[in-house]
Amino acid sequence: ALLGNMNATLRLYYDNAYLTEFTAQVVAISERAGHPALALDRSAFYPEGGGQPADRGWLHGAAAERRWEVVDVQSDNGVVWHLLAAGESPPAVGAAITGQIDWARRFDHMQQHCGQHILTAAFIATCDAPTVSFHLSERSVTIDLAVAELSEEQARAAEAWANAAVWRNVPVQARFVSPEELAQIPLRKPPVVSGAVRVVSIGDIDHSACGGTHPARSGEVGAIAVLGWSRQRGMIRVEFACGGRVIAALRERDAAARAAAAALSVGWAELPAAVTRLQEAQQALQRELAQTQRELDALRAAQWYAQTPPINGRRIVTATLPMAGVERLRAIANFIAELPDGIAIVAGGEERVQVVVACHPDTNADARDILAAGMAVLGGRGGGNARMAQGGGGQAGALAAAIAAMAERASHHS
Ligand SMILES: [Zn+2]
Structure with missing residues (x-):
């Protein structure tokens, strides 16, 4: 296939991150990593990039019963490739399809991604700790801070700042700006792309060059919880959760605490004292056993x-x-x-x-x-x-x- 002249895919999520269904035409068929891959003239599917994982979803053919699962989405030279399950026979070039995004997954990514912008701004504002990288997976969300140490007080101050910003419920706006306009915007860090740059502004909290998907207002992030941090190659890796993942993290910790509390026949709030008593009793027994x-x-x-x-x-x-x-x-x-x-x-x-x-x-x-x-x-x-x-x-x-x-x-x- 002659892909050199292919037009860049029109990315519908740039204008509307809430678009879950769209119609499009198949413009090319290729293969990527052993999967049939489709290029469409327009797509609401977000391809992996900028620390945000790819969308999942489905493509529906004109015949209502025909449906393909989209297992991965990748971008290459401006073209968005929709990967189908290996062995699938894809629709033909020129076919009209309807795309459907897995919205639960996408919204989770929007919450984590936007929450990351806010938490990164919070660490700069409260303890002058810049973010150097961001990782989002199904299991965890982390940022690496270019500092050698992070105290409990600093982490909690940044967390409080971030949640206050979420609850102010400021608008989140994304727009492409010219280099002249860009010079007027206080970007967190210089953009890595040239030409027209997409700038995402979260009220006056954060302005970043970003191609990701974001909710319309900061309030949709819900809450931001710092779950822990550790030293990682001379930096501090902060694990956190936003929105629905805060509830999931709470449930996970609650289940562990309940199981431990039930085993010790105490309420979860009494766990630390109960564990201390248990350790002291065990040490006394060990001394007694050694003496015996x-x-x-x-x-x-x-x-x-x-x-x-x-x-x-x-x-x-x-x-x-x-x-x-x-x-x-x-x-x-x-x-x-x-x-x-x-x-x-x-x-x-x-x-x-x-x-x-x-x-x-x-x-x-x-x-x-x-x-x-x-x-x-x-x-x-x-x-x-x-x-x-x-x-x-x-x-x-x-x-x-x-x-x-x-x-x-x-x-x-x-
Ligand atoms: Zn972003």
């Missing part, structure tokens, strides 16, 4: 010691406690080595094998020697002093043989 475990370990150690017959005047207690951390192994080894003639060889470890050897001073045994006998079998590493040594690693499967080797070494006076 220490007491139990001391009793066990004494019992193992009592059941161990002396060999060459030494009581060599061996024990394996799977999942016991090294701190607990050391505590148990200490309990045993405090008893007369006690030598402890205790093993455990959560992810890798840990061995602790401890010796009562009167035994004259060297914990490092005993540990070394075990590490030689395990293939692990360790160290310490004559009273206590610890090591670990190596092959967990060799632990029983290593313990036997250490017990054997401990039974001989060096």
Whole structure:
């Protein structure tokens, strides 16, 4: 197809963002990204651009039953391409069609897009933070501010300023202006296009070069809620919601808060206090559990010691406690080595094998020697002093043989 001479599509949304149905003629058929794509002489469909996603909708043929879904809309050299589902057979060039916009989706985009103009103006007015980029998707709306920090007070001040501007319900006007007229308008930033520039003015709040779709008055944005912000490549990314998305965000948060409140049997307003109480109770339980475990370990150690017959005047207690951390192994080894003639060889470890050897001073045994006998079998590493040594690693499967080797070494006076 010879597309070089194609006329630019007449964009009906420029004059009327509320137009949801229109008639047009198919002027070209092409293919884009594996989809049949139609160019019309005129269209109310907004093509993706300026941070605003493309419209969706339908094209109806002259025969009432024929209908094509528009799955994407893209602009190329002034021509608006309406993409149909892959595999669809499109209407012929010259066919008359009726276009229909998915209005719920479009109005959502109008609320978010216009709300972005207002919030951007608000951040400049309240904390001198310019917007460098804008992203709008089905899941979230964000702007990136060229500042390193944003405080809660600044975010709330900008939010309050933005909502006051929404509720003043000022007119939103879009018009194409000449370069001479443009010079008289206090634009937020210089336009990226040359020639006639479309300027969108939201009362005296904001003047921007913009090709997007906007409601007729700021009040239709409804409300603007700043949902959160985070550092992003040296800037601050602000997530926000406008209009219907404020209600959706409220519902989502409300559902989460209700579920948490129900689980704790409190009202949602009492959630922070209830969570604090829960954390404090859990910490108290953990302290109590640790204390109980220490007491139990001391009793066990004494019992193992009592059941161990002396060999060459030494009581060599061996024990394996799977999942016991090294701190607990050391505590148990200490309990045993405090008893007369006690030598402890205790093993455990959560992810890798840990061995602790401890010796009562009167035994004259060297914990490092005993540990070394075990590490030689395990293939692990360790160290310490004559009273206590610890090591670990190596092959967990060799632990029983290593313990036997250490017990054997401990039974001989060096
Ligand atoms: Zn705009």
